[in-house]
Amino acid sequence: MSNRVLCKFFKHGACLKGEHCEYAHDWNTPANNTCTFYQRGACAYGSRCRYDHVKVSHLQSSASSSSTAFIRNETPGVTTSGVAPVSQVSSVQQELSPSTTQFHPPNKAAWNQQSGISDTAEDDLIPQPKSDRLVDQVICSFAAAGNCPKGEKCPHIHGDLCPTCGKHCLHPFRPKEREEHFQTCEKMQKHLEALKRSQEIECSVCLERVLTKPAASERKFGLLSECDHPFCITCIRNWRNSSPSSGMDVNSTLRACPICRKLSYFVIPSVLWYFSKEEKDEIVDSYMARLKSIDCKYFDFGSGSCPFGTSCFYKHAYRDGSVEEVVLRHLGAADGETIIAKNISLADFLRNLHIS
Amino acid sequence: MVDFSRVQKELQECNKDVKISGISVKPKADSLSHLIGTIPGPVDSPYEGGTFLIDIVLLDGYPFEPPKMKFLTKVWHPNISSQSGAICLDILKDQWSPALTLKTALVSIQALLSAPEPDDPQDAVVAQQYLRDYQTFVGTARYWTEAFAKTSSHGMDEKVQRLVEMGFPEALTRSTLEVVGGDETLALEKLCSN
Numbered sequence: 001m002s003n004r005v006l007c008k009f010f011k012h013g014a015c016l017k018g019e020h021c022e023y024a025h026d027w028n029t030p031a032n033n034t035c036t037f038y039q040r041g042a043c044a045y046g047s048r049c050r051y052d053h054v055k056v057s058h059l060q061s062s063a064s065s066s067s068t069a070f071i072r073n074e075t076p077g078v079t080t081s082g083v084a085p086v087s088q089v090s091s092v093q094q095e096l097s098p099s100t101t102q103f104h105p106p107n108k109a110a111w112n113q114q115s116g117i118s119d120t121a122e123d124d125l126i127p128q129p130k131s132d133r134l135v136d137q138v139i140c141s142f143a144a145a146g147n148c149p150k151g152e153k154c155p156h157i158h159g160d161l162c163p164t165c166g167k168h169c170l171h172p173f174r175p176k177e178r179e180e181h182f183q184t185c186e187k188m189q190k191h192l193e194a195l196k197r198s199q200e201i202e203c204s205v206c207l208e209r210v211l212t213k214p215a216a217s218e219r220k221f222g223l224l225s226e227c228d229h230p231f232c233i234t235c236i237r238n239w240r241n242s243s244p245s246s247g248m249d250v251n252s253t254l255r256a257c258p259i260c261r262k263l264s265y266f267v268i269p270s271v272l273w274y275f276s277k278e279e280k281d282e283i284v285d286s287y288m289a290r291l292k293s294i295d296c297k298y299f300d301f302g303s304g305s306c307p308f309g310t311s312c313f314y315k316h317a318y319r320d321g322s323v324e325e326v327v328l329r330h331l332g333a334a335d336g337e338t339i340i341a342k343n344i345s346l347a348d349f350l351r352n353l354h355i356s
Numbered sequence: 357m358v359d360f361s362r363v364q365k366e367l368q369e370c371n372k373d374v375k376i377s378g379i380s381v382k383p384k385a386d387s388l389s390h391l392i393g394t395i396p397g398p399v400d401s402p403y404e405g406g407t408f409l410i411d412i413v414l415l416d417g418y419p420f421e422p423p424k425m426k427f428l429t430k431v432w433h434p435n436i437s438s439q440s441g442a443i444c445l446d447i448l449k450d451q452w453s454p455a456l457t458l459k460t461a462l463v464s465i466q467a468l469l470s471a472p473e474p475d476d477p478q479d480a481v482v483a484q485q486y487l488r489d490y491q492t493f494v495g496t497a498r499y500w501t502e503a504f505a506k507t508s509s510h511g512m513d514e515k516v517q518r519l520v521e522m523g524f525p526e527a528l529t530r531s532t533l534e535v536v537g538g539d540e541t542l543a544l545e546k547l548c549s550n
Contacts, residue, residue, distance in 0.1 A: 204454075205362075205419060205454040205455060206362050206419075207362050207365045207366070208361070229455075235454065239454050242420040242421070248451075248452065253450060253451065253452075253453075258453040258455035258456075259453070
């Protein structure tokens with residue numbers, strides 16, 4: 001019985017049940033990607049459907065098993081009759097069970113069968129929902145999202161209020177999850193605040209607010225390494241790439257900040273603007289780290305040669321994974337200074353050759 | 357492509373404090389890529405009291421390319437050609453920066469008027485005179501300001517007067533004259549075609 005299908009909420013990064021979810025929170029498990037509409041006979045999306053249009057018989061069985069697991073969770077008393085239920089719950093069970101037997105006799109039989117199996121097999125990999133434990137109770141997703149229409153009458157427990165995001169999404173009995181939520185929530189909040197402050201920043205070239213530009217790709221800052229003047233990435237790249245035909249010198253004018261004329265050798269794209277040196281360093285460092293993880297296309301795993309050599313921002317690694325080791329050849333010049341010799345190529349000699 | 361939204365913003369920004377700076381920029385015709393800038397002659401200079409018109413053409417690369425600027429009003433200045441009105445100013449050439457605006461460029465030109473650079477001249481004759489006989493230079497510059505930078509406004513009133521007498525409303529006449537740069541015949545044509 002492999003009902004450990006990948007949780008679709010987890011897939012989108014928002015499963016409220018956390019580790020108590022009956023679906024797998026593990027990227028290695030196969031996702032149930034079959035189209036349910038297709039199974040029933042008609043999918044309006046046809047060939048454009050993002051789910052698989054396959055009719056497989058064993059998938060139906062897994063689907064039915066997962067649905068029974070869900071129903072079992074909904075009506076707790078039925079399965080947990082052997083685990084000393086709370087009196088209230090058992091009364092609910094008594095009320096419920098006749099009706100279930102009356103309307104869905106085959107279903108009930110199936111549960112009894114299944115629960116019998118899982119009770120005997122203790123090392124079963126599938127965690128059975130034990131709803132009598134407070135830890136396993138699911139918090140109300142409506143309350144977690146902001147507002148539960150049922151209010152006090154809601155059958156699910158309502159989470160505690162998170163002071164940062166202001167939502168009732170803290171599970172009262174899962175301290176680890178609370179801690180996790182606090183951390184991610186704080187991070188999100190910081191990000192949001194930074195974004196809010198960045199909204200105000202104008203590009204000094206196009207005079208527009210960078211984060212309100214029409215094209216999404218343009219809503220980015222271009223940070224200069226040596227000064228703190230704000231530009232949008234398109235403007236600063238345009239300026240640095242403008243053709244020197246206009247008489248401007250590439251190395252002294254175009255590489256300089258348009259405002260303070262300080263030379264910067266590279267531009268860092270960033271969605272956020274920074275308000276302290278630490279924030280800037282963080283943005284720059286993460287950008288550099290990201291580039292360092294990408295293989296350099298010039299180096300091409302050792303078969304090409306990169307014109308940037310040791311100063312290249314990209315990764316210089318061979319196919320076996322070993323990183324390029326750089327050997328610099330130091331030569332003593334006549335005046336006593338040390339110079340670093342470049343690789344000598346034939347073109348260097350040919351360039352200096354004068355054919356008379 | 358000229359970034360017209362930026363040009364639009366620049367015009368608004370510049371015309372906001374026109375009363376303080378005296379510097380204004382207006383489109384010459386319907387296109388925003390051909391403009392007319394106006395700067396008052398700086399005080400304590402031979403150009404004091406004059407109003408100088410500057411022809412501004414925005415190239416396709418603006419603001420990544422400097423705007424092409426030249427004097428429409430005749431000026432006697434070592435760094436401005438007395439014949440063509442061409443301006444010798446580094447920020448209009450290789451020292452341009454996209455963070456500069458039409459207004460800052462006009463302010464720089466105004467500063468150039470009060471602080472000539474005779475060692476890097478545009479008009480050699482004026483520069484020679486500036487270096488050899490400063491008093492004559494000041495006299496000529498003052499005379500040119502009187503003769504060319506002041507008449508346009510006096511002349512304007514007379515032109516408006518004449519056109520009003522032909523039966524056009526005064527406000528419209530004035531704005532039309534401004535648009536065509538003070539050319540009476542052009543203004544008349546435009547008024548008639550409306």
